[in-house]
Amino acid sequence: MTAHLISLTRQFAMRPLTTLGAAFLVLVVLSAVFAPLIAPFPPDAIDPVNRLLPPGGAHLMGTDHFGRDTFSRVVYGARLALLIGVGVVSFSLASGVPIGVLSALYPRLGRVLMRMVDVLMSFPSLLLALGLIVILGQGVFNAILAIGLIYLTTTARIVYGVALRLRAEPYVEAARSMGAGTWWVVTRHILPNMISPLMVQASFVFAFAQLGAAALDFLGLGAPPDVPSWGNMLAESRIYITRASWLLLWPGMMIVLTAFSLNLVGDWLRDRMDPRFRDVVRK
Amino acid sequence: MTAPVLSVSDLVVSAGPKFDIVRGVSFDIAPGEILGLVGESGCGKSMTSLAAMGLLPSGIRVSGGSIQLNGTDIIRLAPHQRVQRGCGRMAMVFQEPMTSLNPVLRIGEQIQEAVRVHDRAASPPARARELLDMVRIPDATHQLRAYPHELSGGMRQRVMIAIALACRPAVLIADEPTTALDVTVQRQVLGLIRELCDSLDMGVLFITHDLGVVAQLADRVAVMYAGGLVETGDVVPLFAAPRHPYTAGLMACLPDPNSDDPMLATIPGSAPRPNEIKQGCPFAPRCSRVDDICRRGAVPITFNDSGQAARCHFPLTCEAPE
Amino acid sequence: MFRYVIRRTGAAILTLVAASIVIFGFIHMIPGDPVYVMLGDGATPEQVAALRTRLGLDEPLVLQYLIWAGNALQGDLGQSVFFETPVTQVIADGAETSILLATMTMVWIVGFGIPVGVLAAIRQGRWIDQGLSGLAMLLASVPTFWVGLYLILIFAAGLGWFPSSGFPSIFDEGGLSNLRYLILPSIALAAPNAALILRLTRASMLDVAREDYVRTARAKGIKPYRVVTRHILRNALLAVVSAFGFTFAALISEAVVTETVFALPGVGRTVVQSILRRDYPVIQGVILVIVCLYLVINLLVDLSYRMLDPRVELE
Ligand SMILES: Nc1ncnc2c1ncn2[C@@H]1O[C@H](COP(=O)(O)OP(=O)(O)O)[C@@H](O)[C@H]1O
Ligand SMILES: [Mg+2]
Numbered sequence: 009m010t011a012h013l014i015s016l017t018r019q020f021a022m023r024p025l026t027t028l029g030a031a032f033l034v035l036v037v038l039s040a041v042f043a044p045l046i047a048p049f050p051p052d053a054i055d056p057v058n059r060l061l062p063p064g065g066a067h068l069m070g071t072d073h074f075g076r077d078t079f080s081r082v083v084y085g086a087r088l089a090l091l092i093g094v095g096v097v098s099f100s101l102a103s104g105v106p107i108g109v110l111s112a113l114y115p116r117l118g119r120v121l122m123r124m125v126d127v128l129m130s131f132p133s134l135l136l137a138l139g140l141i142v143i144l145g146q147g148v149f150n151a152i153l154a155i156g157l158i159y160l161t162t163t164a165r166i167v168y169g170v171a172l173r174l175r176a177e178p179y180v181e182a183a184r185s186m187g188a189g190t191w192w193v194v195t196r197h198i199l200p201n202m203i204s205p206l207m208v209q210a211s212f213v214f215a216f217a218q219l220g221a222a223a224l225d226f227l228g229l230g231a232p233p234d235v236p237s238w239g240n241m242l243a244e245s246r247i248y249i250t251r252a253s254w255l256l257l258w259p260g261m262m263i264v265l266t267a268f269s270l271n272l273v274g275d276w277l278r279d280r281m282d283p284r285f286r287d288v289v290r291k
Numbered sequence: 292m293t294a295p296v297l298s299v300s301d302l303v304v305s306a307g308p309k310f311d312i313v314r315g316v317s318f319d320i321a322p323g324e325i326l327g328l329v330g331e332s333g334c335g336k337s338m339t340s341l342a343a344m345g346l347l348p349s350g351i352r353v354s355g356g357s358i359q360l361n362g363t364d365i366i367r368l369a370p371h372q373r374v375q376r377g378c379g380r381m382a383m384v385f386q387e388p389m390t391s392l393n394p395v396l397r398i399g400e401q402i403q404e405a406v407r408v409h410d411r412a413a414s415p416p417a418r419a420r421e422l423l424d425m426v427r428i429p430d431a432t433h434q435l436r437a438y439p440h441e442l443s444g445g446m447r448q449r450v451m452i453a454i455a456l457a458c459r460p461a462v463l464i465a466d467e468p469t470t471a472l473d474v475t476v477q478r479q480v481l482g483l484i485r486e487l488c489d490s491l492d493m494g495v496l497f498i499t500h501d502l503g504v505v506a507q508l509a510d511r512v513a514v515m516y517a518g519g520l521v522e523t524g525d526v527v528p529l530f531a532a533p534r535h536p537y538t539a540g541l542m543a544c545l546p547d548p549n550s551d552d553p554m555l556a557t558i559p560g561s562a563p564r565p566n567e568i569k570q571g572c573p574f575a576p577r578c579s580r581v582d583d584i585c586r587r588g589a590v591p592i593t594f595n596d597s598g599q600a601a602r603c604h605f606p607l608t609c610e611a612p613e
Numbered sequence: 614m615f616r617y618v619i620r621r622t623g624a625a626i627l628t629l630v631a632a633s634i635v636i637f638g639f640i641h642m643i644p645g646d647p648v649y650v651m652l653g654d655g656a657t658p659e660q661v662a663a664l665r666t667r668l669g670l671d672e673p674l675v676l677q678y679l680i681w682a683g684n685a686l687q688g689d690l691g692q693s694v695f696f697e698t699p700v701t702q703v704i705a706d707g708a709e710t711s712i713l714l715a716t717m718t719m720v721w722i723v724g725f726g727i728p729v730g731v732l733a734a735i736r737q738g739r740w741i742d743q744g745l746s747g748l749a750m751l752l753a754s755v756p757t758f759w760v761g762l763y764l765i766l767i768f769a770a771g772l773g774w775f776p777s778s779g780f781p782s783i784f785d786e787g788g789l790s791n792l793r794y795l796i797l798p799s800i801a802l803a804a805p806n807a808a809l810i811l812r813l814t815r816a817s818m819l820d821v822a823r824e825d826y827v828r829t830a831r832a833k834g835i836k837p838y839r840v841v842t843r844h845i846l847r848n849a850l851l852a853v854v855s856a857f858g859f860t861f862a863a864l865i866s867e868a869v870v871t872e873t874v875f876a877l878p879g880v881g882r883t884v885v886q887s888i889l890r891r892d893y894p895v896i897q898g899v900i901l902v903i904v905c906l907y908l909v910i911n912l913l914v915d916l917s918y919r920m921l922d923p924r925v926e927l928e
Contacts, residue, residue: 127632
């Protein structure tokens, strides 16, 4: 256990940037969990006297056009970022993994399913998400579904590729020829080997979910306007950028640093991954 | 004896501090002579030849010794630097005919490219056709327009030889050029190399792990083990009476056409990896004639009357110790 | 090759048909009566009935699809509910902006992404490579609209070098100099995609540099510069070319956002506004055209990739 920890520490030391990224992600999680304790003001406390205050004094990051404390909103924004990330990753895995595995196991079904995935992939990703928003309506949950649909396709493709390769492995073939049931092959051979490619995919999906959600918020088609999400904060700051450029800075930095950290961690996971699957899991 | 065209002495190639892949290799090649360099795979043959060409991969460097081509020191110079300084010419044919040619360029372009570098006077297309004739590729005009994937392995290796000859080399290095080919094609390519060596008066360093090929082709032999040479000599006496126990062991592994015994001998144990080599003779752990002295200090080179050199305390013509 | 073209084109057409069914079905998946949604609460029953008939919503579903698809094939994508003009007209109005924006963005992507990727690869491991690779990953993590807002803040509002929004046609007063309206948007749009192409170019250059034939080229005595341009770059670009279909898709997605940031009268902003206006025929029409374009571009990329690589010629 200690040896494991030591080797992990050494790996981190060799990638200082990745370590910083991981630390930042921990910070995001902490501020999401302890938001009420960290934030000095309620995120929606309006204070018309103190509108558009520059950073400093009681307002660490200044205030917005309603006089709401930017720092508090940034802290609460971590909650939404986490919700979106976890939601999109869960949805894309929960739908993409079964589709990919089933397609690999049953080639005829696979041809149909993968064809459908191809069709979905022929839509530029944001248009696909926008189309779903039109059908479902605006909202946090619907944004998760819409972005999740984009990554359903890529996840299913990757899982399909990895599962096909695993199915052709000699030991899996041998198990099958000796009469091992499909369920047994899936749970014993395919899923356990899938964990590391899926972790890589999950971290990239988590990163891009942040960018996708921010774009939807910005277009006014994501989280409802009163929700303190980083994307909404940017959208609201838009008309004040010349007067209050700090409003643009903080939420934007949070989105960038979160996505960048997740990409660093994803790269690190990919470099550690079984080289057999490296060409399947590509951005 | 004519002056050697290529002279390598005490060459050391390292992949890092205290990590020597080639440890003090020396040999000479005369014009028109084929030196066969044999040894098990992983013993450092390719690294020796790449060092001589100035083509070592990044992370691996020459850390000692000298390499002279026609008397000028060319060590640590990459091929294009050798061209710039007007040093003598050397060319190389690699082991993998499938991957050694650029897949998106026509054969003709790849040959002409070499002609342009080395032979300013020649007309590249005419010279390319001439080179294909030299390596016995029929229908040259047509083949020059072909892409590598349209040719067989044997043909591609002939193209590689043509590219090598484009620079009119004084020395040709061939690193296991026939290992990837099947037997009949292998024989044709070997014949071609012998013929070109004689007609162009080139020195050839022919690398292989196959003693049988060396016996057919080479004039002289150098046997390599764990990064160092263990025995050198003219081909006929060396095959008749190997002096180093390792050479003898290798020969015992060859199928004997006069024997009915289908079982092949093997040398017990395996060769040490570059970082496992300790003091003394690297073959000591596997040698049947080993004695205490073999495990200590450097092993001297001894010669017999026919000039056959062996790095061994107890060469085979002497009595074995009790 | 010919048979491949036929097969590949057939597959693209099949995908297009399937995609068109999805696009058509989309209006029927909207909960409630789309006609009411489109017209709002104040609509009279006559207006509703008229729109229903105009959209053909009273016919059986299969027939509706066939009529819609048939019309689309003849270049008729229906009427915009908001503008009351043909959808094709609405698309044509935005086309100039979007095409010029995409072209300019491609110029940045190819002009910066590839050379800088090559530079990073030949300086592999040095500080310049580490800096550029880190920057590329950072850029790939930045929302385009955020880059856009900062560009406006600095270069339009602050320094006043470029206009901050809008785009008058290059056929109007100002002519080609109107292109300056597209400089900031195209830079914002190019940033993440150029970063992607940079990373891809660098990675495939390094892959190719390890190939045996590169060693053969060096053995010939060719100068390192020529080895890079003639042997490494040429083969590495094959992989980069094959990524351009994907880049185009990413570009369209992000153009929707960028056109909104810079208030450009392009097709992307039309989509967003049509969603907010619930102008479903326009949404359907635009998406159909974009998917069609995307499939054609993917087809062309695929075919040119095969043309550039002689190895697949025989298949
Ligand atoms: N990049 C490298 N770093 C460290 N050691 C290497 C590297 N490449 C090859 N080697 C080692 O160098 C030794 C000699 O390799 P090589 O010359 O290719 O052998 P041969 O051609 O005789 O089969 C091998 O033991 C191999 O493990
Ligand atoms: Mg070798």
